[in-house]
Amino acid sequence: MNDDTVLARIALAMRFSLFGVPVLVRPAFWMVAALLASPYLQAGEWPLVATWVAIVLVSVLVHELGHAWAMRALGRSPRIELWAMGGLTHWGEGPRISGWKRAVVSLAGPTAGFALALPIAIAARWGAFEPGSLAHTAVDQALLVNLFYGALNLLPILPLDGGHVMEVALTSIFGAQGPRLARYASIALAVIAALVAMTCSVPGLAFIALFAGLHSMRALGAPEGDGSIPARAPIDPAVERAIEDAWDAIRGGREDDAIAACDAILERTPDDEASAPLRARLLETIAWAHLEAGREREASGVARRMPARFRPSALLAARLLLAEGKHDEGMQALERAWQDTPGDLPGLVLAAAHVDARQPERAVVMLRSLRGARLSTNAHLTISAALFYAEHYEHALAVSELAWNRFHVATHAYNAACSCARLGRIAQGLDWLAIATNAGFDDVAKLETDDDLAPLRADPRWREVTSARSSPR
Incomplete structure (x- = not known):
């Protein structure tokens, strides 16, 4: 390109x-x-x-x-x-x-x-x-x-x-x-x-x-509500920050830290009806931490501890179905949750499920949809990386190209260059690398040492492209 x-x-x-x-x-x-x-x-x-x-x-x-x-x-x-x-x-x-x-x-x-x-x-x-x-x-x-x-x-x-x-x-x-x-x-x-x-x-x-x-x-297949546009229930700011920190820990691969933090809040949270929404939210976070750590049985056990009148979110319920080996039922539930649940998490979970099921083309179709366009630039980066490391280079390239067109972030163009290099498309990869450097990508060490770019570095145009770097924006 x-x-x-x-x-x-x-x-x-x-x-x-x-x-x-x-x-x-x-x-x-x-x-x-x-x-x-x-x-x-x-x-x-x-x-x-x-x-x-x-x-x-x-x-x-x-x-x-x-x-x-x-x-x-x-x-x-x-x-x-x-x-x-x-x-x-x-x-x-x-x-x-x-x-x-x-x-x-x-x-x-x-x-x-x-x-x-x-x-x-x-x-x-x-x-x-x-x-x-x-x-x-x-x-x-x-x-x-x-x-x-x-x-x-x-x-x-x-x-x-x-x-x-x-x-x-x-x-x-x-x-x-x-x-x-x-x-x-x-x-x-x-x-x-x-x-x-x-x-x-x-x-x-x-x-x-x-x-x-x-x-x-x-x-008609989506969960019913009361016809209102919801807002987040009031919560103590310190507890809110603690839950957000727990999610950061999950995203950073520190699932046990997230579980410990949520358990500490649960211990001092009354087991009454007024505190039920907070307890449900904490248990949901703990269940996700177990899932991300590969402990599906523990996640199911935590989900069953939800307070009366509360159930796991549609997204968590779908993910638990997949963990139990109910693939078709889980994917259908995950598709519904993807359409009905705001934020990046549904898209990341659905894309990961498609990659695990060796259906990378569905992850690309998902991102090209109207709902997919609402995902953040970081979500696009995560999905393209998942496809790339699963060696679905063609689909990783499609996601990086789509993300560049939407966000104009240099890293997306750089990732497109890496995918092209792995596919043996040297000229196209150098074109993408030129776009990345012109957009402000200036990590010289990464350019010179990234193994994914090795096929591009062997091309005579390499020096011309990398020497034309603009100052970062």
Whole structure:
């Protein structure tokens, strides 16, 4: 791979902040937006194609900003992601949000879009635009996009905004059964919408409806909740730090230190209902420490000590199934936990399971998903390293390339060079090494002694690449 190819991919992935809200625009968003302008593409009307894509970008951003501002007003720290199917606004950290406040957040997106459509409609009605001109077409396009996108999102089908409002309403009426009823209703309505769309010769709308229906079908296998957006239960700051230190110890291979620290807290924690959440969290941490140390039987025993009303997390339960040799059942549970549990840990556990099962391609597919894109740069490093040391060099290269495009961290480019060297792709490896050094990788000792780079050091271009190092950033 040469530098131009990598830089071209980077150019398509945009990261910026809008009114204090982080925004990520994925390459698939541009592709789908351009495909929606296919009549203009076929006619070679490039100014109209560019205008259409810009209007779609602004309209979807305004819609998602409506959600983001509502979330921020409720104390959350949202971020926006634009992808093939439109936009997503992630809740971020903050207090628990439940009931009709969630419905307000869902309705804020279409409301923002309709608010933008109002001045556009006025311009379309009273603006002095010459029929057929670029300005006239742009106004018509902007009005169409904002009205259609807002109306589409109000359909009572999950995961559309109207579906979330329906879920809140059903939860307020039927309690814990509300989310499941909303999913069944979404599937039925999605099928009806798809049939109507096909009858009216609107295949794009039929595809969106079927996609939403499949989303609800998959969600039926997920654990039920109370329909709220959870927040972490209050905990003493000193205990919080101790638990975080225990997890650091687990990640550092000091599992017994983590167990000792958690046991010490357990000894002084009352065995009553008020302390049950803390005890459950400590036992969960101890169980993970035993698992990481290869002591599956001890981990299962700790999990059985959970207080009444508490069970191991979905992720831990899935990992215990794998430890018990129930591979198919464990992998299915792990896939569900990966979709439903935030943070890096689910991805790391699932990727490790794929590597252990000699299915490295599934680890790559997992990272390429929308959920995989939310993993941190360190998680990408860990997964690429696991693939590399298992000698799955092709898949390690794919992960490093993906991580570089997402984070632009020099270490990812360096790891890509190592994978290329192991694969015997000298020219490609030197290209990646040049990217790494230009991005600030300047560990001279590692460059000269890393055995993985030995095939590259034998190439005449080696000195040219390594002597062009820039100062670290």
